[in-house]
Amino acid sequence: MSDRMTVEVWLYGPISRYGKEIDEELVQDRRVERSYAELHLRLPEGSTVAHLLDLLRLPPEEKGITFINGKLAAMPGVDTDRDVELHDGDRLGISHRRSMWPFQYRFGASLDETLKDSFRQRKDRGIHHAYTKPDE
């Protein structure tokens, strides 16, 4: 397993159930509760966020606010994290689509560079609370 790395993944809300479905062989350790799951996974080197979501069988429409190592990496409607490559020791926190982080409580927080670039290019500079259309 020398070509593998360990990644810590937290799933919040109803998506915690996907913590049960991941291939046993990839699991170093896990705790799956109704409201959250804490997973320690052994993934192939070079895996991306998209690979991880496939392994979890987590549908994109259920995935909400996402953190990589404490930096905001994606929000509903701004999925800039899919191609981000994971590294040994990384921590991912993925919330259900229903989660929220209003702008005034994230103003000045750490952002992943890819998301930051995406926000910079928007006319609103990323100061909205939500980026999905109603009922999306």
Next chain:
Amino acid sequence: MAEILRINMTDRTATYEEVPEKYQHLAGRGLTSTILYDEVDPTCHPLGPNNKLVFAPGLLTGSVAPTTARVSVGGKSPLTGTIKESNAGTGWGQQLARLGIKAIVVEGRPEEEGWWGLRVTKDGAEFFDADEYAGRSLYEMAPSVFERFGDRAGMMTIGVAGEKKMAMAGLCFNDRENRPSRYSGRGGLGAVAGSKGLKFIIVDDTDGPGVEMADKDLFDQGRKKMLNALRSHDITKPKGGLNTYGTAVLVNIINEAGAYPTRNFREGRFEEAAATSGEAIFEGNQERLGKELYNHACSPGCVIQCSNTWFDADGEEMVSCIEYESTWALGANCGIGDLDTIGKLIWQCNDLGIDTIEAGVVIGVAMDSGIAGFGDGEAAIKWLDEDIRQGTPLGHILGQGAEFTANAFGNERSPTVKGQGMPAYEPRAIKGIGMTYAISTMGADHTSGYTIAPEILAVGGDVDQFDVDKADLVRAFQQTTAFIDMSGHCLFIAFAILDIAEGFEGLVEECNGLLGTDWTGDDVTRIGQEILDKELAFNRTAGFTAADDRVPEFMRYEPLPPHDVTWDVPDETLDAVFKEA
């Protein structure tokens, strides 16, 4: 014609006054702060005879506009020494507005010992002897109050903490089920009521005149736009983020961000956070009740409905409500990771009449000072249920708030600004909220910096959150918030109207319809600034300077894990926020 009700506690008289012309378009925080600015000497002692306590429903409170049951309460704060406005969502405010009362101004101080209540109806205001209610548990006392005054009455009261003039005592209002659970919690206004012998204000709007309306069509047009915005936005819609998980939906998010203050602001991430989150409350209730339970409205007419209830292992109600700030303050901040213990602590706070945020910050400081270990829930319950309830010397120290407690135990780690405990967002990890805490006229306050639509904020240029100089943005947030606090809307409408421009138009049209004004978006920031100007002037005369607009020093030299960041926003940036105002 709306009136101002002036209550003199020295001789227990009540007089109705015409509303002066200059107050006609003011309400809520705009009116409480203006009356304090006009009538109260900022250098007075907050518990002395010269401080006043002002209650003012918002502009739209009492109308059918959605989510407008806020009542503002103002006074000079015994916790901060600044001007204070603390608002609550409760049918009490709606009833006051429908009685045609724009504000109640409570002044003076009785010379004799005793407790009094005031009952306000369409027939006038009368006092009653309230000695029999003093010293009691609020949960035990409340049913007897509604038995006496009727189930549809509204109740404002204080608990034993307010009676003992503790600086973390709040003012308690009833919720829709007549629980003593809705609070103007921050800043110790409960102690100001206590200093005046005021135990209750009971209101009953039966056959009251209702709220006057200048242009009903315009008002209706505005409220429909607001309603549509609230019902369609992801955060505020039915079964959306707030209705499902309550404000505690933020726990896992802020924890992942490394900004969830843990063990008295020693760390930014709590290992047990997920077990104390909004998701855990929702799933835990489902497990204990065998069904999904969405949240309820704290007050009549709210469509967001974010107020939760926590049930114990037997499926019996333990407490309502577990807010984000409460589960944080009495959870992570004290190293407590179990919802049942947190629920018991919140119940104690509601029962004693204290602010859950300040209580949690106090307990965190006390644990940090070595009086008990972090995570010792039994000690925390004892401090509330025995020390504060009985008024032991330790109880009186804790009851004076986090800064007083830190000083009493020689601990420099007091996470406060202007003497008020910081809420549940670490300024070192989220710099914007740190700026809000630092420059707020109210002391560390997470509700003083909300945004509206960026196109409105962008007066004179594009809004860029990545600008080096964020002072303009922070100032605009403060102005916006002051206006919403005046409107009577719950601040959470800001979530929807930041994203949905029609919602913002609706807010302005509701106000214009009610008052007959022709305000535009620009007036929102102008009026907000006028409110802030009075608050800033009050604080300056009270002795506050730029040196008070700072986060505590330890945050400059103690790196906060997991990001290992310190507070590094230059003082000049903070000073620039209101410099040009």
